[in-house]
Amino acid sequence: MDNPVWLAPLAGITVPALRRFHRRLGAGLAHTEMVSALGLAYRGKKTRELLTVLEGEGPLAAQLFGPDAPSLAEGARLTLAVHPFQALEINMACPMPKVARKGAGAALLERPDEAVRAVRSCAALGVPLWVKVRLLPGGAATATARFCEALLDAGAAFLLVHGRTPGQRYEGTADRDAVCALARLYPGLLGASGDLFTPEDARAYLEGGCASVLVARGLLKDPLLVPRILEELGFPLPLGGEGRRNPREALLELGDDLFLREGERTALLLAKRMVAGWFRGGHGAAERRHRAVLTRDWASLRKQIQEWPDREELDRPPRIEG
Numbered sequence: 001m002d003n004p005v006w007l008a009p010l011a012g013i014t015v016p017a018l019r020r021f022h023r024r025l026g027a028g029l030a031h032t033e034m035v036s037a038l039g040l041a042y043r044g045k046k047t048r049e050l051l052t053v054l055e056g057e058g059p060l061a062a063q064l065f066g067p068d069a070p071s072l073a074e075g076a077r078l079t080l081a082v083h084p085f086q087a088l089e090i091n092m093a094c095p096m097p098k099v100a101r102k103g104a105g106a107a108l109l110e111r112p113d114e115a116v117r118a119v120r121s122c123a124a125l126g127v128p129l130w131v132k133v134r135l136l137p138g139g140a141a142t143a144t145a146r147f148c149e150a151l152l153d154a155g156a157a158f159l160l161v162h163g164r165t166p167g168q169r170y171e172g173t174a175d176r177d178a179v180c181a182l183a184r185l186y187p188g189l190l191g192a193s194g195d196l197f198t199p200e201d202a203r204a205y206l207e208g209g210c211a212s213v214l215v216a217r218g219l220l221k222d223p224l225l226v227p228r229i230l231e232e233l234g235f236p237l238p239l240g241g242e243g244r245r246n247p248r249e250a251l252l253e254l255g256d257d258l259f260l261r262e263g264e265r266t267a268l269l270l271a272k273r274m275v276a277g278w279f280r281g282g283h284g285a286a287e288r289r290h291r292a293v294l295t296r297d298w299a300s301l302r303k304q305i306q307e308w309p310d311r312e313e314l315d316r317p318p319r320i321e322g
Helices: 016-024 037-041 045-049 069-082 105-110 112-123 141-153 176-185 199-207 225-233 238-245 248-261 264-278 285-294 298-307 311-315
Strands: 005-007 060-065 087-092 129-134 158-162 190-193 213-215
Touching: 005 016, 005 225, 016 248, 037 045, 037 069, 060 069, 069 087, 069 112, 087 105, 087 112, 105 112, 105 129, 112 129, 112 141, 129 141, 141 158, 141 176, 158 176, 176 190, 176 199, 199 213, 199 225, 213 225, 248 264, 248 298, 264 285, 264 298, 285 298
Parallel strands: 005 213, 060 087, 087 129, 129 158, 158 190, 190 213
Antiparallel strands: none
16 A cells, blocks of 8 residues: 555445545545445345446455354455455444444444454455454443454454444544554554544544554545645655646546446535535635536536636635736
């Protein structure tokens, strides 16, 4: 991987076109959306489509969820039959009832023996096996450390820790100090997730001992967050930073991909989210955002994007005649 700034899995968001787009802007690695191991075993067409990979996406990790070792191992085997992903990842962090009440996601934190069996089964496939977890409840830092150590001993190659307990879901504030303390126990083996909205947040995690950071909801507020983090940390940007300075072509490519692969509704939804972040603060940005929000078809929005000025021109103060 080129750098430790990675794109997290986001349901309904990190579709193949958007993953490739953020790789173009510099993300060191991307994830698939969270994929049901049981859905793969039942040969679900929509589930299998979540494993679609476009040229230029790699490196790419496939994230799976399931209730037990047999289903996760079978899901992992079927996943690798679809595409030779660079890593497999088990989600033991999702707190949402539709996942946890079936024994998957964060529910595996309550069943450490089954979690260990799942890691052993999937690691035996020979592909680097990662696990995403959350902090155990009650401030039990020692218990979380024991759980992480058991996963590593069972064959996990890397852990990603979200700094909230399952009960918090996405409320409150992620405990950055707790995540960094765990990372220092296992140097080079633990990445961070949770409340990463600015380059300063990324720096704090990495300087605190984490080997990588996952960028998730922060991208919905600032689509250029990845290259801004890379600039802050001194990592080189791809294509000489062209995507950071003038994202027009990247956005057009993203929108076209989304239109062809996901449909016009998804193309409009995600492209409009990007618009707000890119043109925040520039001269005339509010008017352009307003026009984009009111647009009802991708062809019209595409034409607007083609007519937008470069980022440098937007940042230039308006010329006053007289």
